[in-house]
Amino acid sequence: MALLDVDRISRYFTTAGSKDPYCVFSDLSMEVFDREFVAVLGHSGCGKSTLLNIIAGIDYASKGYVFLDGKEITGPGLDRMVVFQNFALMPWLTVWGNIKLAVKAAHPDWSRHQVNAWVERYVAMVGLTGSESKRPAELSGGMRQRVGLARAFCVEPRILLLDEPFAQIDALTRGVIQEELVRMWEETGTTIFMVTHDVDEAILLSDRIVLMSRGPSARIMDQIEVPIPRPRGRTTVIEHPSYYKIRNRIIRFLSEGSLEKEPAPSVVSLSTVRRV
Numbered sequence: 212m213a214l215l216d217v218d219r220i221s222r223y224f225t226t227a228g229s230k231d232p233y234c235v236f237s238d239l240s241m242e243v244f245d246r247e248f249v250a251v252l253g254h255s256g257c258g259k260s261t262l263l264n265i266i267a268g269i270d271y272a273s274k275g276y277v278f279l280d281g282k283e284i285t286g287p288g289l290d291r292m293v294v295f296q297n298f299a300l301m302p303w304l305t306v307w308g309n310i311k312l313a314v315k316a317a318h319p320d321w322s323r324h325q326v327n328a329w330v331e332r333y334v335a336m337v338g339l340t341g342s343e344s345k346r347p348a349e350l351s352g353g354m355r356q357r358v359g360l361a362r363a364f365c366v367e368p369r370i371l372l373l374d375e376p377f378a379q380i381d382a383l384t385r386g387v388i389q390e391e392l393v394r395m396w397e398e399t400g401t402t403i404f405m406v407t408h409d410v411d412e413a414i415l416l417s418d419r420i421v422l423m424s425r426g427p428s429a430r431i432m433d434q435i436e437v438p439i440p441r442p443r444g445r446t447t448v449i450e451h452p453s454y455y456k457i458r459n460r461i462i463r464f465l466s467e468g469s470l471e472k473e474p475a476p477s478v479v480s481l482s483t484v485r486r487v
């Protein structure tokens with residue numbers, strides 16, 4: 212059974228000046244399996260963030276259902292942690308304080324000692340030891356997103372939802388944090404659903420890439436498995452025979468829009484390249 216089951220969801224928004232609601236997507240279905248890393252790509256405005264927000268429980272589907280571990284999602288929960296593009300840290304709290312807040316929310320019964328040990332572990336995991344007492348304004352973009360990742364991972368969610376997490380980080384730092392993200396994903400055995408605009412990032416990081424067509428009424432048009440073995444490196448991944456095939460397929464899709472094509476089947480074969 213899939214860990215995450217998005218079952219024929221539609222999202223309509225009422226818009227000022229129009230009596231017809233705006234259909235972001237309708238009857239959209241997809242699955243994400245335990246420990247999988249799935250990336251969603253599509254044109255700006257096709258509904259990627261809307262889909263992520265519905266999975267996070269901070270938005271809702273106008274029709275259809277989303278299940279996590281077979282349980283319907285009806286609101287936010289600590290089993291789904293979101294990492295946002297704009298970091299969304301508490302500006303008045305330090306690195307330590309931001310992470311501690313999440314640990315305490317997940318484990319209200321823990322002793323101070325347990326909480327502190329857990330925070331220390333995740334501060335170290337993202338390489339921020341020594342910067343614990345800094346506030347977000349004193350951190351670089353890369354460091355802020357490291358805090359965002361530590362805050363999300365420390366709760367040990369069933370699924371991590373990443374909404375363009377590296378969009379505001381310079382290219383060099385982005386590469387380093389992408390590698391750290393994969394290391395943490397492997398170490399913790401979590402599952403990741405990531406929205407991105409970056410084709411190379413999707414190929415480098417994910418097991419499967421979901422392509423959404425342009426909105427309104429966007430659909431899932433294709434799902435591409437990435438058969439490149441791990442560990443992957445930015446310089447070695449491009450040498451794999453599948454790399455340019457996958458890249459060209461995505462670039463062609465994004466430049467042509469491919470709305471003429473029939474949508475991909477909503478359920479992906481279980482032979483998908485999941486890790487053991």
Ligand SMILES: Nc1ncnc2c1ncn2[C@@H]1O[C@H](COP(=O)(O)OP(=O)(O)OP(=O)(O)O)[C@@H](O)[C@H]1O
Pocket residue numbers: 224225233235253254255256257258259260261262426
């Ligand atoms: N609260 C809202 N009210 C009305 N329309 C909305 C609302 N939220 C999103 N939309 C519309 O839904 C569509 C999808 O938006 P969404 O942000 O999910 O797209 P996206 O694919 O994530 O875009 P981008 O890649 O640019 O971030 C857009 O046309 C947007 O204007």
